[in-house]
Amino acid sequence: MKPRHETEEVLPLADFAARASEVIRGLREHRRPVLITQSGEPAAVLLSPEEFDRLTQRARFLEAVDEGLADAHAGRMTSDAALGKLLDDELGKLES
Structure with missing residues (x-):
């Protein structure tokens, strides 16, 4: 996997699930991707x-x-x- 940029927010899957609406609203505001991890490993990127x-x-x-x-x-x-x-x-x- 490509190295992570420091501008990406890293969020464990459980935290994303608990804050999904907030994270999605923040995508446009912060204009940076969110890296979602599962068991400490990169699992998805939200744009x-x-x-x-x-x-x-x-x-x-x-x-x-x-x-x-x-x-x-x-x-x-x-x-x-x-x-x-x-x-x-x-x-x-x-x-x-």
């Missing part, structure tokens, strides 16, 4: 929906960059002129 969305969008962006780099390395590229022609053929020329 705000906004933080989850941010991480998901970042992961999708990085995957798209990786795909683009793989395409470039494999020679699967199209020139600007060829792309322009393809778009014109498919969508029609735009009126100037």
